Amino acid sequence: MSITAPAGFEAAGVAAGLKSTGKPDVAVVVNRGPQKVGAAVFTSNRAKANPIIWSQQAIQDGVVEAIVLNSGGANCFTGSFGFQTTHQTAEKAAELLGVSAGDVLVCSTGLIGTGDEVFRAKVLDGTEKAIAALSVDGADAASDAIMTTDSRPKRYTYADAGGWSIGGMAKGAGMLAPGLATMLVVLTTDAELTAEEADEALRAATRVSFDRLDSDGCMSTNDQVTLMASGASGVRPDLAAFHAGLVIVCTALAEQLQSDAEGASHDIEIVVVGAASEDDAVEVGRSIARNNLFKAAIFGNDPNWGRVLAAIGTTEAQFDPYNVDVSFNGVRVCTAGGPDRPRDEVDLTPRATSILVDLQVGDARARILTNDLTHDYVHENSAYSS
Amino acid sequence: MSITAPAGFEAAGVAAGLKSTGKPDVAVVVNRGPQKVGAAVFTSNRAKANPIIWSQQAIQDGVVEAIVLNSGGANCFTGSFGFQTTHQTAEKAAELLGVSAGDVLVCSTGLIGTGDEVFRAKVLDGTEKAIAALSVDGADAASDAIMTTDSRPKRYTYADAGGWSIGGMAKGAGMLAPGLATMLVVLTTDAELTAEEADEALRAATRVSFDRLDSDGCMSTNDQVTLMASGASGVRPDLAAFHAGLVIVCTALAEQLQSDAEGASHDIEIVVVGAASEDDAVEVGRSIARNNLFKAAIFGNDPNWGRVLAAIGTTEAQFDPYNVDVSFNGVRVCTAGGPDRPRDEVDLTPRATSILVDLQVGDARARILTNDLTHDYVHENSAYSS
Numbered sequence: 015m016s017i018t019a020p021a022g023f024e025a026a027g028v029a030a031g032l033k034s035t036g037k038p039d040v041a042v043v044v045n046r047g048p049q050k051v052g053a054a055v056f057t058s059n060r061a062k063a064n065p066i067i068w069s070q071q072a073i074q075d076g077v078v079e080a081i082v083l084n085s086g087g088a089n090c091f092t093g094s095f096g097f098q099t100t101h102q103t104a105e106k107a108a109e110l111l112g113v114s115a116g117d118v119l120v121c122s123t124g125l126i127g128t129g130d131e132v133f134r135a136k137v138l139d140g141t142e143k144a145i146a147a148l149s150v151d152g153a154d155a156a157s158d159a160i161m162t163t164d165s166r167p168k169r170y171t172y173a174d175a176g177g178w179s180i181g182g183m184a185k186g187a188g189m190l191a192p193g194l195a196t197m198l199v200v201l202t203t204d205a206e207l208t209a210e211e212a213d214e215a216l217r218a219a220t221r222v223s224f225d226r227l228d229s230d231g232c233m234s235t236n237d238q239v240t241l242m243a244s245g246a247s248g249v250r251p252d253l254a255a256f257h258a259g260l261v262i263v264c265t266a267l268a269e270q271l272q273s274d275a276e277g278a279s280h281d282i283e284i285v286v287v288g289a290a291s292e293d294d295a296v297e298v299g300r301s302i303a304r305n306n307l308f309k310a311a312i313f314g315n316d317p318n319w320g321r322v323l324a325a326i327g328t329t330e331a332q333f334d335p336y337n338v339d340v341s342f343n344g345v346r347v348c349t350a351g352g353p354d355r356p357r358d359e360v361d362l363t364p365r366a367t368s369i370l371v372d373l374q375v376g377d378a379r380a381r382i383l384t385n386d387l388t389h390d391y392v393h394e395n396s397a398y399s400s
Numbered sequence: 401m402s403i404t405a406p407a408g409f410e411a412a413g414v415a416a417g418l419k420s421t422g423k424p425d426v427a428v429v430v431n432r433g434p435q436k437v438g439a440a441v442f443t444s445n446r447a448k449a450n451p452i453i454w455s456q457q458a459i460q461d462g463v464v465e466a467i468v469l470n471s472g473g474a475n476c477f478t479g480s481f482g483f484q485t486t487h488q489t490a491e492k493a494a495e496l497l498g499v500s501a502g503d504v505l506v507c508s509t510g511l512i513g514t515g516d517e518v519f520r521a522k523v524l525d526g527t528e529k530a531i532a533a534l535s536v537d538g539a540d541a542a543s544d545a546i547m548t549t550d551s552r553p554k555r556y557t558y559a560d561a562g563g564w565s566i567g568g569m570a571k572g573a574g575m576l577a578p579g580l581a582t583m584l585v586v587l588t589t590d591a592e593l594t595a596e597e598a599d600e601a602l603r604a605a606t607r608v609s610f611d612r613l614d615s616d617g618c619m620s621t622n623d624q625v626t627l628m629a630s631g632a633s634g635v636r637p638d639l640a641a642f643h644a645g646l647v648i649v650c651t652a653l654a655e656q657l658q659s660d661a662e663g664a665s666h667d668i669e670i671v672v673v674g675a676a677s678e679d680d681a682v683e684v685g686r687s688i689a690r691n692n693l694f695k696a697a698i699f700g701n702d703p704n705w706g707r708v709l710a711a712i713g714t715t716e717a718q719f720d721p722y723n724v725d726v727s728f729n730g731v732r733v734c735t736a737g738g739p740d741r742p743r744d745e746v747d748l749t750p751r752a753t754s755i756l757v758d759l760q761v762g763d764a765r766a767r768i769l770t771n772d773l774t775h776d777y778v779h780e781n782s783a784y785s786s
Binding site: 319 | 448702705778
C-alpha cells in the first residue's frame with residue numbers, strides 16, 4: 015500500500031511509452047483531503063531541472079493537491095520548451111482533477127537533455143491515463159513507474175498507535191549524494207498538520223536520513239522529496255511522535271536506496287563518534303564516503319585504515335590525526351595514529367559493512383551511508399547514458 | 401639525465417629490499433653546490449607522514465644539501481618510532497655526506513602504516529648504499545627507485561638559452577589530487593637563486609601544474625615537491641624566464657603523471673574559459689574532474705554533457721547554468737542550457753580527451769587534468785593494498 019496506506023490518498027502508475035522497455039513510466043498521487051497540506055525539499059544543485067523550477071514555485075503556498083512523476087526523461091536543460099512541458103503537465107492534471115495547476119507538483123527523472131515534442135506528448139498522455147486509473151490500490155504501480163535503473167521499487171509504511179500513519183515511495187540508484195533531497199520521494203500521511211508543521215517535520219527528517227546518504231558523491235539535478243498530508247485520520251498527532259515516525263520512514267527508504275545503489279557490493283555505514291559537533295561528524299563521515307580509494311578497498315575486502323585517515327585528514331573538523339581510532343566491522347585496526355589489531359581479523363565479506371571512527375574530542379556523532387566502488391558501478395555508468 | 405642535467409648534482413638509486421620485487425627502492429639526490437638553496441611544498445592533508453613532518457622543519461632555513469627518498473613504505477601513522485626512523489635516515493645521510501642533518505630532506509611512499517624495525521633497517525642500509533653510488537649518471541636509477549604502482553619513470557629536462565637548466569623527476573600513479581603537491585617530485589637547477597626566489601618560483605609553478613592535476617580526488621599523506629638550486633651555472637637567471645621554465649618542467653611532469661594514472665584509459669584536460677576569476681575556473685574544472693559519473697561516461701566514450709552541467713551546478717562559481725557551452729573534443733554538444741550538435745559527432749576513442757566549458761561571464765580561465773574512471777582503476781585499488 016505504502017503511499018495509499020494513510021487515508022485520503024489515491025495513486026496510479028501507467029506505461030506511456032517513455033521507457034523503451036514498455037514498463038510503467040508515469041505516476042500520479044492525489045490527495046483527496048479533507049486537508050491538502052504539502053511540503054517539499056529540493057536538490058541544492060544550481061543546475062535544476064524544469065520540474066524542480068516549477069515545483070519550487072508551486073509549493074510556496076503549502077498546498078498540494080497532486081503530484082505527477084515520470085521516469086524515462088529528466089526534462090533538464092531542455093530550454094523553455096521543456097519548462098512549458100512541465101507547465102502543461104500540471105495544467106492537464108489540474109483540469110482533469112478539478113483543481114488549480116499551481117497546486118500540482120511535477121517530478122521527472124531520466125537522461126538529462128531529454129524533453130522534446132515526443133516526450134511532451136507521452137507525458138501528457140500518460141498523465142491523463144494515470145488520472146483515469148487512480149485508486150487506493152494504485153500505490154505499487156506508482157512506485158514501479160518511477161523506477162529508472164532501480165532493480166526494485168522502494169516502499170514503506172508506518173502506522174502510529176495514535177491513529178495516524180505515514181506511507182512513502184522512493185526511486186534512486188545513481189547520482190545519490192547530499193545537498194538536500196537526492197532522489198524522488200513521495201511521502202503521505204493522514205495526520206492533521208499545518209503547512210508549517212509539515213515543512214518543519216520534513217526538513218528535520220530529511221536532514222538525518224536522505225541527506226546522510228552519499229552513495230557516489232554526485233548530486234542530481236532533479237531530486238525532490240514531497241510530503242502530502244490529508245488530515246483524513248481526523249487526528250492531530252503528537253508532533254514529537256510525528257517527527258520520530260517520519261524519521262523512521264525516511265531512514266528506511268534511504269536504506270532501501272543504499273541497498274539498491276548501482277553496482278554496489280557493500281552497504282557501508284560510517285559511524286563517526288567523539289566529534290566536537292554534529293557538523294564535524296558529518297564532514298568526517300562524508301569525506302570517507304567520497305574517497306574512491308577507500309570505496310575500492312572495501313570492494314576488495316581490504317580494511318585499509320590508512321585510506322580512512324588520509325580521507326579525514328582533508329577535513330576542517332576538530333581532531334588530532336594522531337589520536338583517532340578506526341574499526342572495521344567491530345575490529346579496531348587503528349588506534350592513536352598507529353596499527354592496532356591485525357587486518358586479517360576483519361571479515362569484510364558480508365554486504366553490510368560498518369566503519370567506526372572515534373575522533374576522541376567530544377560527544378557528537380553522525381551516521382553516513384555509502385557504497386563501495388565496484389566494477390559494476392563503472393560498467394553501469396559507462397555503458398549506458400543516464 | 402633529468403635531475404643531474406643541471407650542473408652541481410649527483411644522484412643514485414639502489415635496491416634495499418623494501419619492495420618485494422627486489423627492484424630499486426631508495427634514491428638519494430645531492431647538491432654539490434656551490435649554492436645549497438632549497439624550497440619545498442607539501443601535502444595539505446592534516447594526516448601527514450613522518451617524512452613530511454621532518455622535511456617541513458628542515459626546509460625552514462632554505463638550505464638543502466640532499467634528499468633521501470624511499471618507495472615500499474609510507475612511514476605514515478607509524479608513531480614516534482616512525483619519526484625516529486626519518487630522523488635517523490637524515491642523520492645517516494648527513495654523517496656520510498659531511499653535512500648537517502637539518503639540511504637533509506626525506507620522502508617516503510608506499511602503504512600507510514608501514515614503518516617497523518625491518519623497514520628502518522632497510523631504509524638506513526639503502527641510504528648508505530645509495531650515497532656510496534652517487535654520480536652524475538645516477539639520475540635514471542634514482543627516478544626508477546621512487547616508483548610504486550607507476551608503470552614508467554617520469555623525467556624531464558629543460559635547458560634555457562640563458563645558460564642554466566632545470567631537471568625533474570616524479571612519481572605518482574594513485575592518490576593524485578590537489579591541495580598542494582600530490583606526489584613525490586624532485587626538481588634541480590644550476591641557476592643562481594636565493595632561497596626566497598626559489599620558494600616563490602616553486603609555489604607559482606606548482607599552483608598551475610601539480611595543483612591542477614586531480615586524477616582521483618584523493619589527497620595523499622606523503623606528497624612533496626622539492627626544488628634544489630646549486631648555482632653551478634654561475635648564471636643569475638632572468639626571473640621571469642626561470643618561472644616560465646619551471647612551469648614547463650612541472651607541467652610536463654604533471655602530464656606524465658596523468659598519462660600513467662592507475663587504470664586510466666583517457667587523459668582528460670578540462671579547459672574552463674569565460675570565468676569571472678581564475679579561482680572560479682579552477683573550482684568548476686575540479687568539480688567535473690571529481691565527478692564519478694562524468695569520469696565513467698568518458699570511459700564509456702559517452703559525451704554526457706548533462707553530467708558536466710550537473711557537476712558544475714554544485715559549485716559556488718559565478719555563472720548562469722542556462723548559459724553555459726560545453727564541447728567534447730571540439731564538438732559543441734551543449735549551448736545555452738540545451739542540446740547543440742548531436743552526440744554521435746563526438747569521437748571519444750582517442751586517449752587524449754579535451755572538454756571545453758565556456759561559462760560566458762568573464763575572461764579568466766584554467767586547465768585541470770584528470771582521468772576516466774575505469775574497471776582497471778577499481779581493480780588496482782581493490783586488489784592490492786597501497
